[in-house]
Amino acid sequence: MRAPAGHYLQTVCYTPFHSRTAAANSLNLWHRWRDHTVADAYFDVGLEYTALRNACAVFDLSPMTKHRITGPDALPFLNRLVTRDVAKIKPGRVGYCLWCDDQGQVIDDGTIFHLRENDYRLCSQERQLDWLLTSALGFDVSIREETEEVASLALQGPTSCAVLKSLGLAAIETLTPFAMRSFAFEGTELGVSRTGFTGDLGYELWIDPAHAERLWDRLFEAGEFHGLKPMGTHALEMSRIEAGFIQAGVDFLPADRAIRADRTRSPFELDLAWLVDFKKPNFTGRRALLEEQRHGSRFRLVRLDVEGNKPAKDAYIYDGKRNVIGAVTCSMWSPMAKASIALASVKVPFGAPGEELWAEIYYQKELKWSRVNARCRVLTGPFFDPPRRRLTPAPER
Amino acid sequence: MTDAGRIVVIGAGHNGLTCAAYLARAGREVLVLEAAHQVGGAAVTRELTRGFRVPAVAHLLQLLDPRVQKELDLARHGLALARPALKTVALNPEGEPLVLEGNRIVSGPASAADRAAYPDFIDRMRRYAGVLARQHGRVPPRLAWGSWREALPAGLIALDIRRLGREDMREFLRVVTMPIHDLLEESFESPALKGAIALDAVLGTKLGPRSGNSVFTYLHRLSGESQDPALPRGGMGAVSEALAAAARAAGAEIRLSAPVATLIVVDGCVTGVKLESGEEIGAQAVVSNADPKTTLRTLLGARHLEAEFARRLEHTRSIGTAAKLNLALAGPPQFTGLAPALAGERLLIAPDSGYVDEAFNPAKYRDYSRSPVLEITVPSVADPELAPVGKHVLSAIVQYAPYDLAAGWDNERDAYREILIGVLERHAPGLRKLIVAAEVLTPLDLERQFRMGGGHWHHGEMTIDQFMMLRPVPGAAQYAMPVAGLYLCGAGCHPGGGVMGAAGRNAARVVLEGAPR
Numbered sequence: 001m002r003a004p005a006g007h008y009l010q011t012v013c014y015t016p017f018h019s020r021t022a023a024a025n026s027l028n029l030w031h032r033w034r035d036h037t038v039a040d041a042y043f044d045v046g047l048e049y050t051a052l053r054n055a056c057a058v059f060d061l062s063p064m065t066k067h068r069i070t071g072p073d074a075l076p077f078l079n080r081l082v083t084r085d086v087a088k089i090k091p092g093r094v095g096y097c098l099w100c101d102d103q104g105q106v107i108d109d110g111t112i113f114h115l116r117e118n119d120y121r122l123c124s125q126e127r128q129l130d131w132l133l134t135s136a137l138g139f140d141v142s143i144r145e146e147t148e149e150v151a152s153l154a155l156q157g158p159t160s161c162a163v164l165k166s167l168g169l170a171a172i173e174t175l176t177p178f179a180m181r182s183f184a185f186e187g188t189e190l191g192v193s194r195t196g197f198t199g200d201l202g203y204e205l206w207i208d209p210a211h212a213e214r215l216w217d218r219l220f221e222a223g224e225f226h227g228l229k230p231m232g233t234h235a236l237e238m239s240r241i242e243a244g245f246i247q248a249g250v251d252f253l254p255a256d257r258a259i260r261a262d263r264t265r266s267p268f269e270l271d272l273a274w275l276v277d278f279k280k281p282n283f284t285g286r287r288a289l290l291e292e293q294r295h296g297s298r299f300r301l302v303r304l305d306v307e308g309n310k311p312a313k314d315a316y317i318y319d320g321k322r323n324v325i326g327a328v329t330c331s332m333w334s335p336m337a338k339a340s341i342a343l344a345s346v347k348v349p350f351g352a353p354g355e356e357l358w359a360e361i362y363y364q365k366e367l368k369w370s371r372v373n374a375r376c377r378v379l380t381g382p383f384f385d386p387p388r389r390r391l392t393p394a395p396e397r
Numbered sequence: 398m399t400d401a402g403r404i405v406v407i408g409a410g411h412n413g414l415t416c417a418a419y420l421a422r423a424g425r426e427v428l429v430l431e432a433a434h435q436v437g438g439a440a441v442t443r444e445l446t447r448g449f450r451v452p453a454v455a456h457l458l459q460l461l462d463p464r465v466q467k468e469l470d471l472a473r474h475g476l477a478l479a480r481p482a483l484k485t486v487a488l489n490p491e492g493e494p495l496v497l498e499g500n501r502i503v504s505g506p507a508s509a510a511d512r513a514a515y516p517d518f519i520d521r522m523r524r525y526a527g528v529l530a531r532q533h534g535r536v537p538p539r540l541a542w543g544s545w546r547e548a549l550p551a552g553l554i555a556l557d558i559r560r561l562g563r564e565d566m567r568e569f570l571r572v573v574t575m576p577i578h579d580l581l582e583e584s585f586e587s588p589a590l591k592g593a594i595a596l597d598a599v600l601g602t603k604l605g606p607r608s609g610n611s612v613f614t615y616l617h618r619l620s621g622e623s624q625d626p627a628l629p630r631g632g633m634g635a636v637s638e639a640l641a642a643a644a645r646a647a648g649a650e651i652r653l654s655a656p657v658a659t660l661i662v663v664d665g666c667v668t669g670v671k672l673e674s675g676e677e678i679g680a681q682a683v684v685s686n687a688d689p690k691t692t693l694r695t696l697l698g699a700r701h702l703e704a705e706f707a708r709r710l711e712h713t714r715s716i717g718t719a720a721k722l723n724l725a726l727a728g729p730p731q732f733t734g735l736a737p738a739l740a741g742e743r744l745l746i747a748p749d750s751g752y753v754d755e756a757f758n759p760a761k762y763r764d765y766s767r768s769p770v771l772e773i774t775v776p777s778v779a780d781p782e783l784a785p786v787g788k789h790v791l792s793a794i795v796q797y798a799p800y801d802l803a804a805g806w807d808n809e810r811d812a813y814r815e816i817l818i819g820v821l822e823r824h825a826p827g828l829r830k831l832i833v834a835a836e837v838l839t840p841l842d843l844e845r846q847f848r849m850g851g852g853h854w855h856h857g858e859m860t861i862d863q864f865m866m867l868r869p870v871p872g873a874a875q876y877a878m879p880v881a882g883l884y885l886c887g888a889g890c891h892p893g894g895g896v897m898g899a900a901g902r903n904a905a906r907v908v909l910e911g912a913p914r
Contacts, residue, residue, distance in 0.1 A: 073700075076700060077700075080700055080704070081704070101704075101705055102703040102704065102705040102706055102872075131704070134704050134705070134707075134708045135704040137699045137704075137707045137708065137711055138694065138698055138699025138700050138702075138707065139699075139700060281662070281663075281664045281665035282665050282700070282701055282702075282703075282880075284703040284704040284705070285703065286665075286703070287703070287879065
């Protein structure tokens with residue numbers, strides 16, 4: 001595939017929803033996501049988060065990198081690429097996955113959408129075309145980045161199913177988690193998957209960019225009585241930490257960007273052992289990961305309940321004595337858990353469930369810095385995990 | 398026969414045969430599968446036309462590992478030399494040729510200063526080549542080692558360099574990555590001498606004398622036991638026949654005309670091979686004498702490798718640039734200025750280093766040289782049985798003829814042959830009239846007929862970045878491949894190209910360790 005001539009000269013891009021997100025962004029807060037202009041927040045981070053957890057919220061997902069993988073070897077290619085068994089992701093299903101370099105270090109995580117036989121979409125945080133093409137040597141597949149060709153929205157929260165019903169998507173409540181379905185939508189096709197990055201009931205919507213603005217408008221008409229609000233990246237970030245999801249470049253450094261060998265992490269070191277399927281005879285990183293399984297990991301990603309109400313931003317983690325054993329990768333005050341929570345990467349053998357650790361937190365009040373050593377407890381499971389996330393039929397309130 | 402303990406060797410090239418012989422001598426059940434109808438790979442003697450037999454590809458024996466010769470008792474298995482050490486003769490169409498023997502300039506157009514300097518130069522280069530020679534019998538160290546035991550071999554290389562002594566060590570480290578042209582410019586003044594050494598440095602590589610690394614390839618050529626090349630009786634095929642006899646005597650079975658189509662992979666392990674005939678043969682281990690890309694991409698399939706490893710392999714350089722010209726002649730060729738006594742020696746057309754470098758230029762742009770560089774032998778002088786009485790065969794390695802010729806070899810082969818014969822005619826007037834049969838083997842033909850990927854004589858460039866623990870690529874430089882049950886034993890592994898047998902011998906050791914009975 002050839003990029004359009006001079007495409008690299010265009011350094012500021014807008015998503016297909018920009019006319020609508022710009023109108024909604026009363027704070028005029030923006031940042032750059034893969035060259036695209038996206039909202040940090042639209043009207044109030046706290047209220048956007050509250051809408052997400054108590055009603056529902058819409059997030060413009062369009063800049064997320066999307067790759068289309070087709071051809072007779074699409075499945076063997078993906079199975080060699082990622083650590084889990086892609087054969088188990090049937091047509092019409094979605095699977096969370098990650099992929100490693102030869103040393104078993106995580107390059108990125110993402111979701112595989114099995115659109116139809118020999119036709120997959122791979123969504124990822126980072127651009128992956130180079131690695132995908134490298135991995136395609138010896139496979140009969142065609143790989144294309146289609147980020148610009150698909151507009152996407154995340155519709156998340158307890159009333160999200162009700163909004164889609166109001167939009168006229170028949171029997172949407174029967175869609176199971178990690179399933180997807182196509183609907184006719186005003187002369188075009190609307191793809192809906194029951195997926196998301198918030199740990200809540202929610203959907204992601206996929207549509208031809210030409211119809212993006214209309215989808216946004218119809219969605220807000222349908223959501224008027226269901227508390228629908230637009231949500232920026234800050235509110236999404238809060239929800240994903242509560243859900244215990246990790247993010248490339250924040251909770252781990254993509255292996256292809258690391259210079260120092262101890263900066264990367266394996267799936268085991270990110271608490272994602274369940275994504276590694278050694279029953280597959282070959283995938284990139286398999287030998288190194290088997291070796292790691294035999295000899296032990298270096299690090300462990302832990303969820304921490306931090307005493308007090310100070311977010312443990314960038315805090316060093318100490319053992320019971322005075323040794324630094326790790327650092328916080330992301331943290332927040334969780335309104336749902338009513339606790340200060342954090343993800344942290346600590347050295348093995350620290351971080352066993354229930355273990356008591358210490359966070360050295362620096363915080364500022366009116367430009368004056370203070371420090372507190374807060375007791376932390378290592379939790380098992382996410383901070384926030386409502387049953388509605390898994391229920392089918394999906395609750396409509 | 399049971400599959401359980403069997404070891405299959407793919408390819409009866411000299412390394413495959415060597416490896417098979419060592420494995421069989423260790424009591425293993427060994428089956429060698431050769432695609433061609435005769436053993437030897439590129440070290441074969443073929444009939445060019447009725448009554449004329451030529452060394453089809455390789456034509457001189459210079460690097461054969463003395464341990465292989467001795468341990469496999471190749472003399473008892475029929476290896477004899479028609480000539481143990483050939484002189485080198487740099488042809489000169491204008492007059493007297495330059496004649497070199499050992500570390501001496503015997504005669505010809507060389508200045509007094511060069512005559513005085515040459516022995517020291519050769520002795521010094523031989524000492525440096527000794528550092529490489531000492532690595533031949535070793536399995537290369539891993540780049541990332543976890544224990545002192547693994548780090549030790551790397552330390553041994555450093556020690557070998559250090560043992561050169563302070564002055565030599567410094568000079569070795571200075572020159573080893575240099576272009577041979579620059580080293581020659583600072584060492585000598587006679588064009589013929591510089592041309593002859595330049596040819597030795599670049600023959601079989603995609604390098605010109607002005608390319609970095611060409612001192613290194615020169616040292617590799619000097620890393621054999623004797624400085625001057627030998628001529629086996631019966632052509633190079635005799636070396637392969639002796640190795641095959643040694644392997645058979647030790648109990649190995651060799652099947653000819655049995656091309657392997659694919660490796661059989663079960664649960665990520667190589668468990669056997671499938672022949673082009675469809676027959677499947679199980680094995681505890683498969684050792685491939687094929688080049689690394691053919692083995693791993695074609696026979697195994699990149700999908701069984703890890704992505705970064707496959708990418709690295711893809712990017713190794715293995716574009717052959719040496720072609721072969723074989724002639725059947727009705728009488729002895731008469732080279733201008735060449736005394737009859739020298740007719741059977743190694744004859745070079747490389748009048749100076751600049752000429753060689755200019756011959757290299759077209760290869761960079763996927764074209765062949767109109768003024769090529771040649772290494773010529775007339776083996777029938779010392780070994781009359783190769784041709785009918787009074788008649789001769791001429792064998793020449795020709796550079797530069799890139800595998801990836803832009804115009805396509807199938808369109809250019811005949812024109813190229815005429816150019817080569819024209820060059821010979823200029824040095825040996827009347828030769829054209831003597832030709833009974835002529836054959837030019839371009840790198841494309843070498844790939845087709847001898848299954849060398851890219852038509853590369855050494856199964857991959859012999860450069861420092863593709864040497865020892867980097868040959869063919871890190872992670873596969875210790876003969877065992879990342880896929881269990883698969884090994885490499887050919888010139889694509891350490892210590893590389895030339896009829897050496899060292900790779901086969903080293904590989905056998907690794908196989909015996911990795912696939913115990």
